[in-house]
Amino acid sequence: MDWEEFRRWSEKAAGWGADYRASLRDRPVRAQTAPGEIAAHIADSPPESGEPMEDIFEDFEDILVPGMTHWQHPRFFAYFPANAAPVSVIAEYLVSAIAAQCMLWQTSPSATELETKVVDWLRQALGLPDSFTGVVQDSASTATLAAVLVMRERALGWRGNSQGLAANKAVRIYCTDQVHTSIDRAIWISGVGSENLVRVPSGGPNSAMDTQALAAAIERDRAAGLLPAGVIPCVGGTSIGGCDDIAAVVEVAHAQGLYVHVDAAWAGSAMICPEFRTLWQGVEQADSVVFNPHKWLGAQFDCSVQFVREPEALVRTLAIQPEYLRTHGHDGIINYSEWSVPLGRRFRALKLWFLLRYHGLEGLRTMIRNHVSWSQNLAKRLAAEPDFEIVTQPFLSLFSFDHKAPVGVDQEEHTQRLIAAINNDGRIYLTQTRVEGRLLIRFQAGQFEATAEDIDTAFDVIVEIARSLPQSYGAAL
Numbered sequence: 286m287d288w289e290e291f292r293r294w295s296e297k298a299a300g301w302g303a304d305y306r307a308s309l310r311d312r313p314v315r316a317q318t319a320p321g322e323i324a325a326h327i328a329d330s331p332p333e334s335g336e337p338m339e340d341i342f343e344d345f346e347d348i349l350v351p352g353m354t355h356w357q358h359p360r361f362f363a364y365f366p367a368n369a370a371p372v373s374v375i376a377e378y379l380v381s382a383i384a385a386q387c388m389l390w391q392t393s394p395s396a397t398e399l400e401t402k403v404v405d406w407l408r409q410a411l412g413l414p415d416s417f418t419g420v421v422q423d424s425a426s427t428a429t430l431a432a433v434l435v436m437r438e439r440a441l442g443w444r445g446n447s448q449g450l451a452a453n454k455a456v457r458i459y460c461t462d463q464v465h466t467s468i469d470r471a472i473w474i475s476g477v478g479s480e481n482l483v484r485v486p487s488g489g490p491n492s493a494m495d496t497q498a499l500a501a502a503i504e505r506d507r508a509a510g511l512l513p514a515g516v517i518p519c520v521g522g523t524s525i526g527g528c529d530d531i532a533a534v535v536e537v538a539h540a541q542g543l544y545v546h547v548d549a550a551w552a553g554s555a556m557i558c559p560e561f562r563t564l565w566q567g568v569e570q571a572d573s574v575v576f577n578p579h580k581w582l583g584a585q586f587d588c589s590v591q592f593v594r595e596p597e598a599l600v601r602t603l604a605i606q607p608e609y610l611r612t613h614g615h616d617g618i619i620n621y622s623e624w625s626v627p628l629g630r631r632f633r634a635l636k637l638w639f640l641l642r643y644h645g646l647e648g649l650r651t652m653i654r655n656h657v658s659w660s661q662n663l664a665k666r667l668a669a670e671p672d673f674e675i676v677t678q679p680f681l682s683l684f685s686f687d688h689k690a691p692v693g694v695d696q697e698e699h700t701q702r703l704i705a706a707i708n709n710d711g712r713i714y715l716t717q718t719r720v721e722g723r724l725l726i727r728f729q730a731g732q733f734e735a736t737a738e739d740i741d742t743a744f745d746v747i748v749e750i751a752r753s754l755p756q757s758y759g760a761a762l
């Protein structure tokens with residue numbers, strides 16, 4: 286492709302993106318395709334000779350776009366958001382065009398030095414003390430893996446990487462049943478093993494960890510010759526927004542010499558608003574904290590920030606310096622690849638810089654405050670309807686609810702059918718969760734472009750579809 290053609294198609298792609306974003310409200314939120322429907326339109330083998338760009342672009346529009354679930358749709362209320370503010374998309378165009386590998390300081394000093402600055406901007410924005418420094422990781426899963434590796438190495442006297450785990454006492458890590466599956470996978474990948482991930486009981490309105498039970502579990506393990514290493518509390522769990530008391534967890538963990546990694550992947554963005562910071566009180570004492578600007582804040586995926594109090598521990602665990610990765614003649618520089626599991630790194634700081642400068646913290650706070658109040662208002666409106674029940678109360682902008690099944694209809698089957706009917710309708714998109722065995726519908730407001738009217742539409746759609754479902758399913762089956 287010559288540079289004139291590159292320019293033409295880049296401009297076409299940018300124009301397409303703008304039209305796409307502007308037209309989202311007219312599209313069904315969740316893809317309305319059956320499994321295999323898209324694959325049936327894709328050639329089984331790669332072409333031997335090149336094809337015209339016109340054909341490729343046309344197929345993209347005709348075949349693939351209809352099979353997309355529109356994560357930037359203003360009425361996306363499923364999962365957690367993966368917001369890509371328009372300004373962060375522009376930054377990503379530039380990053381793609383430059384396509385630098387930002388693994389070492391010298392492989393792009395701007396990327397490293399901007400990363401140090403914007404991570405510190407975010408530290409200040411979240412109200413964390415300057416004892417924290419941090420790094421941009423690709424995802425919270427990777428940040429948590431890095432934290433678990435640090436817990437493991439620290440507990441093993443930094444010998445795990447050399448000796449492996451078989452030569453040592455079993456490393457033990459503690460969390461509740463509210464944590465994200467990324468914790469389980471970090472435990473698998475680090476070799477700690479799921480049998481050594483201790484599920485401490487939780488309870489109360491926030492499903493918080495019982496810290497007396499935590500202390501007892503640590504002591505029991507030590508007495509049994511095991512090696513307690515770290516605790517992973519969460520702030521805003523994925524299912525219903527479970528939230529541990531960080532101050533209480535840290536007190537127990539640090540008294541026992543354990544490392545604390547806080548998973549606030551979703552809820553961390555809300556901490557730019559000072560009024561929400563009581564939810565993670567004590568976080569300033571944690572050893573490591575992860576939050577995803579690529580969720581609520583609006584930095585295009587992928588962009589996860591891990592704050593750490595002792596970067597030396599991270600570097601001691603992960604750094605490896607063959608000659609070809611050494612930077613000679615510069616002292617005190619940071620090579621961020623030594624702070625993370627992958628070597629290669631994209632220039633992720635640029636979109637944060639664009640996002641924070643364009644919107645300002647106040648613009649982002651307003652968005653988050655709106656989402657929280659709209660969601661809480663929706664929960665109140667649904668609660669006031671006789672056939673609806675709010676089962677878990679809003680945690681920030683996340684709550685779960687259920688609709689009473691008609692007499693004689695199985696509740697779980699009814700709830701399942703309601704979710705399917707809502708998502709097949711296409712005007713909004715919701716997902717489900719299971720709490721104490723019960724299937725529930727999850728709602729979160731967090732889309733960057735959502736308005737109060739979009740939340741009103743959600744109310745209308747939910748009520749309309751719930752009440753239009755058949756009163757019995759016998760015949761429909």
Ligand SMILES: *Cc1c(COP(=O)(O)O)cnc(C)c1O
Binds near residue numbers: 467
């Ligand atoms: C989304 C989420 C994760 C995983 O984030 P990735 O960046 O996709 O790895 C982990 N923990 C919580 C609480 C989350 O909400």
